[in-house]
Amino acid sequence: MAFKVGLLGLGTVGTGTVKILLDPAQRNPLLKDVVLHRVGVRSLHKPREVDLPPDCLTTDLAAIVSDPEVDIVVELIGGIEPARSLILEAIDHRKHVVTANKALIALHGEEIFEAAAEAGVYVLLEAAVGGGIPVIEPLKQSLCANRIQSISGIVNGTTNYILTRMQKEGGSFLDMLEAAQHLGYAEADPTADVDGWDAADKIAILASLAFGERVRRSEVYSEGIRQVTTTDILYADRLGFVIKLLALAHRVTPPTAEPDQPHVIDIRVHPTLVAKGHPLASVNGVYNAILVEGDPIGQVMFYGPGAGAGPTASAVMSDVLNIAALLTVERGNSAMVSATVSAAVSAAPRSDAPPVLDPLLACTYHRYCTIASMEETHNRFYARLQANDQPGVIGQLGTCFGQHGVSLESVVQLENTGDRATIVVVTHEVREGDFWQAIGDITALDCIDEVANVLRVL
Amino acid sequence: MAFKVGLLGLGTVGTGTVKILLDPAQRNPLLKDVVLHRVGVRSLHKPREVDLPPDCLTTDLAAIVSDPEVDIVVELIGGIEPARSLILEAIDHRKHVVTANKALIALHGEEIFEAAAEAGVYVLLEAAVGGGIPVIEPLKQSLCANRIQSISGIVNGTTNYILTRMQKEGGSFLDMLEAAQHLGYAEADPTADVDGWDAADKIAILASLAFGERVRRSEVYSEGIRQVTTTDILYADRLGFVIKLLALAHRVTPPTAEPDQPHVIDIRVHPTLVAKGHPLASVNGVYNAILVEGDPIGQVMFYGPGAGAGPTASAVMSDVLNIAALLTVERGNSAMVSATVSAAVSAAPRSDAPPVLDPLLACTYHRYCTIASMEETHNRFYARLQANDQPGVIGQLGTCFGQHGVSLESVVQLENTGDRATIVVVTHEVREGDFWQAIGDITALDCIDEVANVLRVL
Structure with missing residues (x-):
C-alpha cells in the first residue's frame, strides 16, 4: 500500500523530513510505504542538501494540495498566509494534514479543525510544540484517562538558551541574545521568541489539548525576558532559584463543577523563579521540557531537544506515519468488505459521508474555555526594591503589603551602597491584583526609590 | 457506542482502574462510552475501596474472557499462570487485551503477540514499563520515524528508592531495603526487584519495541544492587558519579548493515556509575525515567512515577481508551458501509478474516535479534581494590591493565589505614572480556589483597 506525501516547504525542517523519507533503513517498516510525491518550493534552482528527482519539485503549491494522488499534505512553510489557505484547500480536497505551524494553529485552529472534522481528515501537529519531544500525542493518547490539572513547560529554546548563558556566565540579556543570533538559535527579529509570543502559541495549543476546550490565543497573557537582569539572576540564585521563561496553564475549575460549564483556565507565559530542586530547573540551553500534572498520574515530564531540523522532522514524520497506519486500517478493512460483498459494493453508490x-x-x-483574568490569579512574587538604608524601611514595607493582604515569605536586604539598600521580597501565594495594589502604595513611600523589578515565583 | 471491559484482578492497580472508570468527569469524553462489565476476583466478600454492583463481581475469570459481551479484557492479576492462559483464551475469543504484566510479556510475548495477530486483536501494555510514564506508546508512535540507537532507563522504583536513600543518608543496602519494605516500596521477597529481574523484563520489552525484533528474555544479562556498598557510593560521589541501577540496550548493528540480517543488540541491567550532570543522575526515589536516543531526534527523556495504583491505572486506562477509539472508527465505518449497501451487506456472508x-x-x-555476549561488549569500569600501601603498586596495576589493552582514565589512592591502601580505578571504554582477564591477573598480584568491588560506568 502506498501513501503519497505532498510537502510544502523545503527549508531546514523540510529537508530533515525528506532525509528520513529517503533513508528508511532500520526505521519503522511502514516508512517504506510512504512516498514523497511532490515538494513545493519557492525556487527550483536553489542548491539543496537532498537529492530529489527534478520532476518532484514544483513552485505551484496550490497544485500539490489539490493533487488527487496526494494523501497527506505536510505544511512546513510557516507563517499565517499562504499556509492557512493551502491547509484549508488541502482539507477541502480531503487530504490529511501534518503541520509544525504553532502560530497558525494557535490563531486559526478553530477554522482548521472544524473544516477537518467536516471533511473527515486528520490535522496532526506534534512538531508544533517541543520540537522532537513527544508531547501532543502523549497528551491525546497516553494521558487521555487523566483529569489534567496543569501543564508547565519550557517550550522556547531561544529564551532558555539566553537565560542559561546569563545564569552560567553572568552576561547581559543583549549580549547573550547576540550570541544566540550568531549561533542561529535566535532570529534576526527575535520578538516572537524573547517577548514570549511563541511560548504563548504553544501553551495555548497544549492547554486546549489538556483541557479539551478551545483557548483564545489573544487572551493568553505573555511577558518576555527582556526585563530579566543579571542582578535578578544573581539574587534568585542566592535565594535558591533559577529564572526560566515558563509557559503555564492550570485548571481553576474544581473537579466537582457542573459539566455543562466551560472550564476556567489560568494560562500565561512569563519569566519565573523556579526552585533549584524542581525538575524544570535543570533544563538548560536549547532543551525543552513539559511537565504535566494529572489525576491519577501525578507528575510526568517530557524532556528533549526543542527545535532543530532532525528533532522537528522526527515529529513531523511520526504524524505522517500515524496517518499512514490509520489509512492502512481503513483501506485494509474496506478492501475486505469489498471482497465479501464485492459485486454489491462496487455496484452501490459510494457514500459521500466523511469517514x-x-x-x-x-x-x-x-x-471555548474561560480564561481567568490575571488580576484574579494567585501567584508568588519576587520584588527587587531600591530603598534608603534607614531603620524602619522593612517595617513600612511589611505594613504596606499587610494592608493589601499580601503575606511575605522573606524580606532580605542584600546589598548596601552608601545610604542606598537593595531589598528583595518574596511573597507567599497571593491574589495578583492585591499584590499590584500593594506595589502601587510602596512606590509612593518616601523611603523607596524604585521598584526595580517584579517577577513571579513558581 | 459502548465498549465493555472485563477486568481480571481487583488489587491495587485494578482498584485504581475502576476508580477512573467510575469517575469520568473532566477526563476524555470517550471514557463515558467505556462500561465496566465484569470484574474477576478471588473472593466476593473481601471489603473493597470501590462501590461495584454486586452482580459485576465474579470469581469465574474464565467466564469473563469468553463472555460474548466483553470487548476488552484488562489483565491485572500478574504472574505467569493463570494470566497467560486467560489472555490466550481472551484472544481466542477475539477480545482485545490490556495488560500490565511485564514478566509475562517478557517471557511469553511471542506466543501472545502471534495469537493476537492471527485473531486481529490488540495487546497493549503501556503499564508494563515505567508505571504511568508514557513510553511504550511514544516508542511505537511518536518516535516511529527514528532509527533508535539506544535506550537507557531507571525502570525499577524499589532499587532506585534504596540507592537514593543509601546515597542521601549513608545507610546500608540491608537497612534501606528494610525501610523500603516497611513503606510498601519493596516486597517481602525482594528478589525480582533487587536482583534486577524486573528491570530485565522491562528492558527486554523496550528493546523489542525500539529495535523492532524479539528479544529472548533469558539472554538479558542482569546484575542487581546487593553488592553496592556505602563505600562505593561515597567513592563514586567523590569522583563525580551517583550509582543507579540502569537497564540498557543499544544497537550494535551499524545503519549500513544488510537489512536481512537480524540486529545485534547489547542489552543488560546492572548498577552503574552515572556522571552527576547526566539527565538520569537526578532521578531519585521511586521515580523512573527512560532516555531514548535516536536518529534524527537525538535524546529524549520520559520521567515520572514508576509505580503506584494511580499512575499505573492511568497507563492501563489509556490503552483501554485507545482501543475504544480504534473500535469507534471500525464500527463507525462499517455502519456507514452497511448504510450504503445495506441490503447487500446484511445478506452477504460475514467475512471471517480478522480485521x-x-x-x-x-x-x-x-x-529474534542477536544479543551480543557480555564478553564482547564495551564498557567503562570502576574497580575498588585493597592493596599493600607500598611504592610501585599503582605501577604494577597499570602494567597489568595495559597488558590486556585496558586503558585507564584515573587511578586514585583514596584511603590509607596502617599499611593497607584503597585504590579506585576508572577505565576508559574497554572490551569487557579484556577487563576481566586483567582483573584475574591483578587478583593474583602479591601487592593486592582483594578486588573489593567492580561496577560499570556509563
Missing part, C-alpha cells in the same frame, strides 16, 4: 475519525486523535472541541 | 490492525500499535515482530 469516522479516531476520537482521540481528531481535535473536536466545540467550546 | 486489519494499526501496524504501529500491533506488535508483529517475526524474528
